[in-house]
Amino acid sequence: MPDMPQSTLAAALLGWYAAAARQMPWRGQSDPYKIWISEIMLQQTRVEAATGYYLRFIAELPDAAALAAVPEDRLLKLWEGLGYYSRARNLRRAAQVIVGQYGGSLPKTARELLQLPGVGEYTAGAVASIAYGERVAAVDGNVLRVMTRVLDDDGDITRPDTRRRIAQAVLREQPADRPGDFNQALMELGALVCLPQRPQCGDCPLSGMCKAYAAGRPAALPVKKAQAPRKTEQRTVFVLCAGGSAALQKRPPRGLLAGLWEFPACAGHLSREQALRQAREWGLEPQSAEPLPGYRHVFTHREWDMRGFLVAAERPGGAFEWVGWDRLRRDMALPSALQGFERTAFQILSREKRSNHQ
Ligand code: SF4
Numbered sequence: 001m002p003d004m005p006q007s008t009l010a011a012a013l014l015g016w017y018a019a020a021a022r023q024m025p026w027r028g029q030s031d032p033y034k035i036w037i038s039e040i041m042l043q044q045t046r047v048e049a050a051t052g053y054y055l056r057f058i059a060e061l062p063d064a065a066a067l068a069a070v071p072e073d074r075l076l077k078l079w080e081g082l083g084y085y086s087r088a089r090n091l092r093r094a095a096q097v098i099v100g101q102y103g104g105s106l107p108k109t110a111r112e113l114l115q116l117p118g119v120g121e122y123t124a125g126a127v128a129s130i131a132y133g134e135r136v137a138a139v140d141g142n143v144l145r146v147m148t149r150v151l152d153d154d155g156d157i158t159r160p161d162t163r164r165r166i167a168q169a170v171l172r173e174q175p176a177d178r179p180g181d182f183n184q185a186l187m188e189l190g191a192l193v194c195l196p197q198r199p200q201c202g203d204c205p206l207s208g209m210c211k212a213y214a215a216g217r218p219a220a221l222p223v224k225k226a227q228a229p230r231k232t233e234q235r236t237v238f239v240l241c242a243g244g245s246a247a248l249q250k251r252p253p254r255g256l257l258a259g260l261w262e263f264p265a266c267a268g269h270l271s272r273e274q275a276l277r278q279a280r281e282w283g284l285e286p287q288s289a290e291p292l293p294g295y296r297h298v299f300t301h302r303e304w305d306m307r308g309f310l311v312a313a314e315r316p317g318g319a320f321e322w323v324g325w326d327r328l329r330r331d332m333a334l335p336s337a338l339q340g341f342e343r344t345a346f347q348i349l350s351r352e353k354r355s356n357h358q
Helices: 006-020 032-042 047-060 064-069 072-079 085-102 121-132 141-151 160-173 179-192 272-281 325-331 336-357
Strands: 231-242 245-250 265-267 286-298 302-313 321-324
Touching: 006 179, 032 047, 032 085, 032 121, 047 072, 064 085, 072 085, 072 325, 121 179, 141 160, 141 179, 160 179, 231 272, 231 336, 245 325, 272 286, 272 302, 286 336, 302 336, 321 325, 325 336
Parallel strands: 231 302
Antiparallel strands: 231 245, 231 265, 245 321, 286 302
16 A cells, blocks of 8 residues: 655645644643643543533543542542443443552653553553654544545454554654644544535545545445444343432442442343342331333443333332432442433422422
């Protein structure tokens, strides 16, 4: 694959970036801690959604020392709704390494950053290039899309050799004096112009040198091996209530949603009678079981198809943590998958409380 003239692509891209880059609270600064936090958040959510999380996170945990010392429950509460909670835990573990081994400042090379828990090639490249000006690629999904199109490369992007080839192409084009801007500009072009289904080639600064555009097939790239279909699991979720408290349990320390609080649940879709029986098996004396609206939640490899019951019990019991509703809503990190049940149950209980007082 012949190289393109280096200066042409970089100049066109950086010129466009200077005019089109969106304002973001983590842009235009070189604090590696803030860049690191923003990059981890952006791996799982869109810029608009990440901004609020980022500002709250940085206000409470402004540096690695604060992050290293934060209690896990508080950390997960700050992360609540972002998903992929292992990333939050890895952030804290990495912060502890940064404090223990690097005196509280992030290490200064991509190679050292890669040694931190939860930091992969992309994050190491992004932090090192943006914060420290190191010449290193930062290849995320946006960059893969832009570069496979510019190069008309139909390699499978789930394969390491394709990703390596794209990283090398990025490095060849990257100007020595602005590696961070160049990496960010590629990502921004992928986010705003070189869109997955409808690339805006007419507005693209790279259209004159884009081989997929010339070949009339941008939307056919990148090539990605089909993933195995997601498994759907039916579940019944119990919002068990007694005397102003609700029952929670902690998920196992490994696996999906590891260590998060959740409402008790069991496999399958239970009828009301089965739900009451289940509550009794947990050692409760249920008074009623009111069906809640169902929710679906899609994870990376599986999908939960959930029904729910609001079960009123005579008194707290069973092997659960009983938590007052105020504390539950303020301090406990519930997975997004269960927040719909929490909201609906809370509304029903508040309504009942109001009508009892009238
Ligand atoms: S010309 Fe089209 S396909 Fe090529 S990089 Fe620009 S937007 Fe993407």
